[in-house]
Amino acid sequence: MATRSESVYFDEEIGQDDTFGDGSQQKPYKTLLFAHIQHPPTPQHEPQYLTRKKETGADQGPGVSEIHQEWVPATKTALKKAANLYEQHKKKQAKGDVLAVREKQESEKRRKALEEAKKVQIQQDPQLPKAVKIRLNEKDPKLIQLRSGKSEKDVDYSQGRGTRVRVTGRVHRLRTQKDVIFITLQDGYGFLQCVLTGDLTKTYDAMTLTLETSLEVYGEMWEVPPKQHAPDDRELHADYFIVVGKAAGDKEAITTRVSPDADPQTLYDNRHLVLRGENASSVMKVRAALLRAFRQTYEEITPSCLEVTPPCMVQTQVEGGATLFAFDYYGQQAYLTQSSQLYLETCLPSLGNVFCVAPSFRAEKSQTRRHLSEYTHIEAELDFITFDDLLVHLELVMCRVIDIALASSQIAQLVRDLNPTFEVPERPFMRMKYADAIDWLVEHDIKNTEGESHKFGDDIAEAAERKMTDIINRPIFLTHFPTEIKAFYMKKDPQDPRVTESVDCLMPGVGEIVGGSMRMDDYGELMEAYKRVEIDPTPYYWYTDQRKYGTSPHGGYGLGLERFLAWMCGRFTVKDCSLYPRFTDRCTP
Numbered sequence: 001m002a003t004r005s006e007s008v009y010f011d012e013e014i015g016q017d018d019t020f021g022d023g024s025q026q027k028p029y030k031t032l033l034f035a036h037i038q039h040p041p042t043p044q045h046e047p048q049y050l051t052r053k054k055e056t057g058a059d060q061g062p063g064v065s066e067i068h069q070e071w072v073p074a075t076k077t078a079l080k081k082a083a084n085l086y087e088q089h090k091k092k093q094a095k096g097d098v099l100a101v102r103e104k105q106e107s108e109k110r111r112k113a114l115e116e117a118k119k120v121q122i123q124q125d126p127q128l129p130k131a132v133k134i135r136l137n138e139k140d141p142k143l144i145q146l147r148s149g150k151s152e153k154d155v156d157y158s159q160g161r162g163t164r165v166r167v168t169g170r171v172h173r174l175r176t177q178k179d180v181i182f183i184t185l186q187d188g189y190g191f192l193q194c195v196l197t198g199d200l201t202k203t204y205d206a207m208t209l210t211l212e213t214s215l216e217v218y219g220e221m222w223e224v225p226p227k228q229h230a231p232d233d234r235e236l237h238a239d240y241f242i243v244v245g246k247a248a249g250d251k252e253a254i255t256t257r258v259s260p261d262a263d264p265q266t267l268y269d270n271r272h273l274v275l276r277g278e279n280a281s282s283v284m285k286v287r288a289a290l291l292r293a294f295r296q297t298y299e300e301i302t303p304s305c306l307e308v309t310p311p312c313m314v315q316t317q318v319e320g321g322a323t324l325f326a327f328d329y330y331g332q333q334a335y336l337t338q339s340s341q342l343y344l345e346t347c348l349p350s351l352g353n354v355f356c357v358a359p360s361f362r363a364e365k366s367q368t369r370r371h372l373s374e375y376t377h378i379e380a381e382l383d384f385i386t387f388d389d390l391l392v393h394l395e396l397v398m399c400r401v402i403d404i405a406l407a408s409s410q411i412a413q414l415v416r417d418l419n420p421t422f423e424v425p426e427r428p429f430m431r432m433k434y435a436d437a438i439d440w441l442v443e444h445d446i447k448n449t450e451g452e453s454h455k456f457g458d459d460i461a462e463a464a465e466r467k468m469t470d471i472i473n474r475p476i477f478l479t480h481f482p483t484e485i486k487a488f489y490m491k492k493d494p495q496d497p498r499v500t501e502s503v504d505c506l507m508p509g510v511g512e513i514v515g516g517s518m519r520m521d522d523y524g525e526l527m528e529a530y531k532r533v534e535i536d537p538t539p540y541y542w543y544t545d546q547r548k549y550g551t552s553p554h555g556g557y558g559l560g561l562e563r564f565l566a567w568m569c570g571r572f573t574v575k576d577c578s579l580y581p582r583f584t585d586r587c588t589p
Contacts, residue, residue: 006047009071010035013052025071032074032082037089049074049082117204124218124240131166131218137190139232146234148223162221165236167192168244170276171213181206184231185215188281193230194219196238205243212247212254212276271580272589282414283577287565289411291357293404294378297397298355305353305380310343312336312359316539319487323362325373336361339558342489342543344381345519348554349546355380360558365584368462369573370511370563374582381556387501387518390555391477394505394514395427398559402568419570425507429475434460434499437478440468459485466511476506488529491518491555501555510567516557523547 008023015021015030029035032049039047050071074082138144147162169185169192176182181196194217200206219238224230247254258266258273267274274280298305315332317324318339325336340356347354360377382393402424406412415422432440441454441464448454449461469476480499483492490500505514520526526547530537537544562574575581580589 006039006045007050007071008035008039008047009050010074011052032078033085033089036082036086040086041083049079114204114207117202117207120199120202120204122199122203122240128218128239129161129164131164133166135189136167136169136185136187136192144221146221146223164218164220164239166216166218167194167236168216169214171209171211171215171247172276174209174211181209183209183215183217185217186276191231193224193235194238194241195235196241200238200241205241205246208246208249209243210247210249210253213243214245214247215241216244217241268575268581268586269589275579279418280576282418283565283569283571284579286405286411286414286418286569287561287577289405289408290401290561290565290568293401294355294357294397296404297400298380301393301396301400303353305355305382306347306351308344308347308351308354308356310337310340310356310358312361316342316543317535318342318489319362323364325361325363338362339377340379341381341556341558342540344379344556345546345554346542348381348383348552349550353380353382357561367584369575370462370566372562372574372578372581372583373586375574375578376561378559378561379556381519381554383554384552385518385555386553387479387503387555390516390518390557391429391431391479391503394477394503394516394557395429398505398514398564399425399427415568419568422568422570425475429477429505430472431477431479433480434478434482435480437468444468444471457482457484462511465506466509469506469511470508473508475508478504478506486517488533488535489517489519489526491520492525503557507563507567509570510563513563513567514557514559516555518553518555521547521551521553523551 009015009025009028010023010030010032011028012030015028017030017034021027021029021034023029023035023039029038032051035047035049041047051074052069053072132143134144144163144165145161167185167187169187171183172186172191173184174181179197179201181201183194183196185192185194194215196206217236217238218240219236222235222237224233224235250256254273254276258270258277262270275284295307298307313329313334314337315329315334317335318337318341320338323338327334327336337358337360339360340358344354344356355378357376357378359374361374362371363373364371380397382390385393406415406424435456437460438454438456438458441460446454446464446467448458448464454460454464465478479502480493480496481502481504482499483490483497486500486502490502493499493501500517502517503515504512505516507513520529523544526544527537530540560574562577565571565577566574569577571577575583
């Protein structure tokens with residue numbers, strides 16, 4: 001029979017299950033389980049586990065009572081429960097001890113293996129054919145021949161050999177099997193699977209290889225064996241490699257820094273690493289293709305548009321003073337541009353139709369998924385046109401840009417991978433006047449931001465606008481907005497002075513991607529517009545002069561590249577369509 005020679009105290013109210021508690025009356029443990037762990041019962045010795053018993057004494061007055069406390073043995077029920085939990089704890093601890101021993105053994109085994117690996121030295125065989133330096137996307141059959149079939153040797157340059165090449169890139173994927181290491185390299189141009197065998201797999205560099213490590217690899221180009229898969233259905237059988245720059249591993253590995261389940265702010269903090277991923281880099285490649293396509297389109301259309309480069313530092317506003325980024329410019333108040341439109345208009349008399357690709361800035365504290373504080377603005381101004389000419393031009397430009405971009409098989413594949421449901425829009429786009437949109441929203445019971453039915457004069461909110469666009473599910477030219485909710489320079493509709501000759505192009509899944517209008521071409525009307533919105537016309541003298549020196553009917557638009565890209569690539573937010581997005585409270589890295 002076990003003796004009870006030791007008393008162990010626990011108190012669930014004031015006790016502590018840590019190094020501060022020691023099981024004494026002065027420093028009791030908090031739980032009976034912890035008391036068991038620290039002072040376990042044995043067949044020869046069973047401690048007496050004591051807890052406090054509380055009794056409420058005679059009432060000493062309002063809200064006060066005398067408490068008597070004494071130490072009493074734990075109940076049989078509590079002891080039985082604690083004993084069961086203690087047994088579970090011992091099993092878990094024993095399992096942990098086994099795993100710890102195993103991990104220690106594995107660690108020691110790997111340490112010895114790495115020490116042995118340091119002794120393995122590889123050298124390039126000077127008898128092998130001279131390697132041809134190629135990019136990973138090189139497919140010219142005049143430059144590269146792929147070997148097929150089987151070989152008894154890991155590397156064999158006998159008759160009918162494949163081309164021996166030298167490639168550089170970073171480890172994008174890594175898979176290790178017995179005596180074989182499969183590496184997918186990435187260099188920004190393409191992907192290539194490299195196969196390491198023999199002594200190449202036994203080197204210290206091979207055994208400590210990490211994702212994103214930069215390599216130089218030499219070897220023979222082969223077709224991928226039947227029923228196997230690799231980028232472009234080919235692979236490089238390596239005969240030599242060099243580590244150019246080793247990437248961090250373990251806790252600093254890139255997969256730890258930018259894990260798929262990381263919160264958005266962590267991913268934005270590590271945007272420089274996110275850009276190495278296939279999705280992010282694919283979006284950037286489509287973005288570049290769209291920029292090329294826009295420039296090509298503006299050059300090809302009739303009449304063509306000339307590219308100009310307006311300033312980004314200005315002293316005038318275009319879209320309202322509340323969204324201006326102000327700064328001190330040699331003692332004068334200046335702003336980052338909201339739009340280059342006013343400057344583009346000044347180019348029309350001597351340069352003809354013009355466009356620009358430039359950053360625009362909006363100090364709008366909006367957290368929506370389609371707003372950025374800095375974005376790429378594609379803007380154009382067209383001379384001697386009607387409002388209908390403007391709409392036809394917009395359709396032509398957007399559709400032509402898409403056609404040019406998708407004419408590249410590489411870009412077409414990237415778009416399919418990013419957005420499998422993307423379809424090239426059909427012309428003509430649906431035309432819908434603002435007043436008709438208000439009626440549509442009322443009929444479909446889509447409320448405004450105050451929870452009320454929409455009425456003429458409302459500035460249709462983003463959510464309602466997007467919901468309407470998604471339900472209709474086709475591109476929409478939403479036209480003829482009320483004068484009060486549009487910019488001061490927009491021309492009024494001669495048939496209905498309540499509204500302007502204005503247009504927003506709405507795309508499913510994104511909403512507005514283009515905003516445009518005819519511009520006021522009458523001097524007096526423009527002066528009245530300044531007065532209506534309480535803008536001092538003095539700083540705008542150069543803009544107003546366009547109406548004094550040979551005015552003309554003209555119009556233009558601004559297209560947000562990030563929104564266009566989000567629509568085309570099926571991205572949830574425009575933030576994923578900017579290299580380093582800038583939005584509310586985010587100006588890093």
